Amino acid sequence: MATPPGQGALGIVRLSGAEALAIAQKIFRTNNGQSLRPWQLTPGRLVDWEKEEAFDEATAVYFQAPRSYTREDMVEIICHGSPVILEAVVRLGIKAGARMAHAGEFTLRAYLHGRVDLLQAEAVNDLIQATSLRQARLSFRQLGGQLSGRLGRLRQELIHLLSQVEATIEFPEEGIELDRTSLRAQISSIMADIEKLIRSYELGQALLQGIKIAIVGRANVGKSTLFNALLERERAIVSPYPGTTRDYLEEKIKINDSIFTLVDMAGLDQPAHPVEAEGIRRARALATQANGLLILLDVSQPLSESDQEIISLAEGKKAIFVLNKIDLPPRLEKERLRPWALGRPIIEISALNGVNLEGLKQAIAEVFAVNIDESQEEVIFHWREKAALEAIDESLRKALFHLESDSSEEIIAEELRQAAHLLGELTGEIKSEEIINAIFSQFCLGK
Ligand SMILES: Nc1nc2c(ncn2[C@@H]2O[C@H](COP(=O)(O)OP(=O)(O)O)[C@@H](O)[C@H]2O)c(=O)[nH]1
Ligand SMILES: [Mg+2]
Missing domain, CATH: 3.30.1360.120 (Probable tRNA modification gtpase trme; domain 1)
Known part of the structure; x- marks a missing residue:
C-alpha cells in the first residue's frame, strides 16, 4: 500500500x-x-x-x-x-x-537493480518527509544525482591518485618517482571539497529539523506569552507569577519557508525554589545549544543585573533583542540598550496585544535563516553521510601526513585506498549490508 x-x-x-x-x-x-x-x-x-x-x-x-x-x-x-x-x-x-513489502523495499530493489544509489534512495525518503519547500528542492536535486555525481568524481580522482602511487610501488625498476608535491596538492583539493560538504550538514539539519531559537529572559518578561503569540495558540502556561515555566517547551514555526524550532523555558534569574533551580540549569544549557537567541526584556522595568547576565549569553551567537510590553509606561529606552546590543537588531513589541509580531518574524527570518545558493551547493542531511565524510577526510589527512614525513608509498596507498572504499560505501557503489539495513529501515511501507 x-x-x-x-x-x-x-x-x-x-x-x-x-x-x-x-x-x-x-x-x-x-x-x-x-x-x-x-x-x-x-x-x-x-x-x-x-x-x-x-x-x-x-x-x-x-x-x-x-x-x-x-x-x-x-x-x-x-x-x-x-x-x-x-x-x-x-x-x-x-x-x-x-x-x-518490507519498509522501503521498493526503493531497496531500485537500489539493488542499479536504478538509484544510496544517496538518491535517502533523498527519496527525505522528499517523503520534507518539512519545507527549500529542503524538498535540495533533496530533489540529490535524487537527480547531483551529490552522487560529485562524490563519484572525487572517488575517481582518488582511484587515479592511488594507481599512480601503486605504479611506483609495483615497478620500482622503471624508476618512476612519486611526484609528492603534485600528489599533496591533489589530495588537499579533494579534502577541501569533502570538508565543504561536512560543513553543509549544519544547514541540512537546520532545514530538516528547524533552526533552534531559544527565548531567554528574566521571569515574567513575557517569554511564554511571546512563544504562544508566535505559534498563534495557547501552548505554554502564562501567569503573572514568576517561575511558572519550569521545564521547557519546543514547537516548530515556519516563516518564509524556513522552519524554526522555538524553545520556551524558565526565566534566567535567581531561583526561589529547588525545582526552579533545575529549570534554570536546563534553560542555560538550552540557550547554549540553540542556533540563535531571542533576548527578551521588559520595557516597563529598568535594565537589571540579571538582564545583563542574560545578555552575555549572546556572545558569539546570532541574537535579536526584543523589548516587550511597549503597551506599558517605559522605564528602559531602546537607546539605552544599543551599546549592549552590539549592532544586533532591537525590536519593540507587545506580546500580549500582538503589536509588531510581524516585524519580529521578519527579523527572525533575516537573522537566523541559513542562506545558501541552492542552485550551486550540495547539502548533506544525514549523520551517516557526515560520519563517512569525516572518516574519509581523516584518511586523507593521514595520507598527507605520511607524504610529508617521507613514509613509504605503501602506507600512503593504504590511506588512499581506505578513503576510496569509504566513498564507495557512502554512495552505495560498494554494498554494505549494515548501511543498507540502517537506511531502508527508516522508510515507510510502500516506498
Ligand atoms: N502589559 C503586558 N503584559 C504582558 C505582555 N506580555 C506578557 N505580559 C504579562 O506578563 C506576565 C508574565 O508573562 P509570561 O509569558 O508568563 O512570562 P514568562 O515568565 O517570561 O514566561 C503575564 O501576566 C503576562 O500577561 C505585554 O506585552 N504587555
Ligand atoms: Mg513562562
Whole structure:
C-alpha cells in the first residue's frame, strides 16, 4: 500500500516483481476485457476472483520492466481509499501469490537493480518527509544525482591518485618517482571539497529539523506569552507569577519557508525554589545549544543585573533583542540598550496585544535563516553521510601526513585506498549490508 493508513478519496496498492502483472490481473479486470497495456492508465474493476464478485471501480497502470521504479515489472492499482477495499486488494494479492513489502523495499530493489544509489534512495525518503519547500528542492536535486555525481568524481580522482602511487610501488625498476608535491596538492583539493560538504550538514539539519531559537529572559518578561503569540495558540502556561515555566517547551514555526524550532523555558534569574533551580540549569544549557537567541526584556522595568547576565549569553551567537510590553509606561529606552546590543537588531513589541509580531518574524527570518545558493551547493542531511565524510577526510589527512614525513608509498596507498572504499560505501557503489539495513529501515511501507 503506497497511501497512508486510514480513509482517503483514493488509495494505491503497488506490486513489483516478475509475477506483478499476472497477480494484478487476477484482482483487476479491465473494462475492455483486454490485458493491461504498459504505461497506460486503464479503467476497470476489482474482483474477488474466487466468487467472481466485483467490489470497486478502479484504474491500473502497468510499468513494464526495466522502465519502472524498481526496474522490475510493476503494477499500481488505484482504487477508492476505504481501508476495507484496500485491505481486500492486499489480501487477494497475497492469496494470488504476492507478499507484503518490507519498509522501503521498493526503493531497496531500485537500489539493488542499479536504478538509484544510496544517496538518491535517502533523498527519496527525505522528499517523503520534507518539512519545507527549500529542503524538498535540495533533496530533489540529490535524487537527480547531483551529490552522487560529485562524490563519484572525487572517488575517481582518488582511484587515479592511488594507481599512480601503486605504479611506483609495483615497478620500482622503471624508476618512476612519486611526484609528492603534485600528489599533496591533489589530495588537499579533494579534502577541501569533502570538508565543504561536512560543513553543509549544519544547514541540512537546520532545514530538516528547524533552526533552534531559544527565548531567554528574566521571569515574567513575557517569554511564554511571546512563544504562544508566535505559534498563534495557547501552548505554554502564562501567569503573572514568576517561575511558572519550569521545564521547557519546543514547537516548530515556519516563516518564509524556513522552519524554526522555538524553545520556551524558565526565566534566567535567581531561583526561589529547588525545582526552579533545575529549570534554570536546563534553560542555560538550552540557550547554549540553540542556533540563535531571542533576548527578551521588559520595557516597563529598568535594565537589571540579571538582564545583563542574560545578555552575555549572546556572545558569539546570532541574537535579536526584543523589548516587550511597549503597551506599558517605559522605564528602559531602546537607546539605552544599543551599546549592549552590539549592532544586533532591537525590536519593540507587545506580546500580549500582538503589536509588531510581524516585524519580529521578519527579523527572525533575516537573522537566523541559513542562506545558501541552492542552485550551486550540495547539502548533506544525514549523520551517516557526515560520519563517512569525516572518516574519509581523516584518511586523507593521514595520507598527507605520511607524504610529508617521507613514509613509504605503501602506507600512503593504504590511506588512499581506505578513503576510496569509504566513498564507495557512502554512495552505495560498494554494498554494505549494515548501511543498507540502517537506511531502508527508516522508510515507510510502500516506498
Ligand atoms: N502589559 C503586558 N503584559 C504582558 C505582555 N506580555 C506578557 N505580559 C504579562 O506578563 C506576565 C508574565 O508573562 P509570561 O509569558 O508568563 O512570562 P514568562 O515568565 O517570561 O514566561 C503575564 O501576566 C503576562 O500577561 C505585554 O506585552 N504587555
Ligand atoms: Mg513562562
